[in-house]
Amino acid sequence: MAETQFAESQTIRVRVNGQEYEREVPVRRLLADFIRHDLGLTATHLGCEHGVCGACTIIMDGESVRSCLLFAVQADGAELQTLEGLADGDDMHPLQQAFWDNHALQCGFCTSGFLMSAVDLLDKHPRPSEEEIRHGLSGNLCRCTGYANIIKAVQAVAEQSQS
């Protein structure tokens, strides 16, 4: 019986932080590796590489996703946002500023994932309760246990949006 032939690579088009990219990628390349190595956007971090730590969180078509659990080809035609797309020139995004102001990071390895999850949370719930913030960020791990200040930072931005 003839062996089935599968394509080894595929051309994909994505829009990342407002910029269009077209690249040929191996079909088994992870979206996280594509973002980091093919596009050079290294703010997206890889920790566990199996969907547990949240360090690789990005926004894809308006939803936060773990880019280590997707293949790059699954993002073909999608609109992506990574940490690099948050700041407006030299002006930090309000969440970045709040993380800075509230000392919401120590080593910072997990920070980009927390920020992207928080962006998604506040996008969907601009005025979250503390419990909703804890729930919204429960898929992100900070090994330095900086959770209290991370929650304070998100609360600070939520309060700004109420004033």
Ligand code: FES
């Ligand atoms: S690297 Fe993706 S969830 Fe940990």
Ligand code: FES
């Ligand atoms: S700031 Fe160190 S793991 Fe999060």
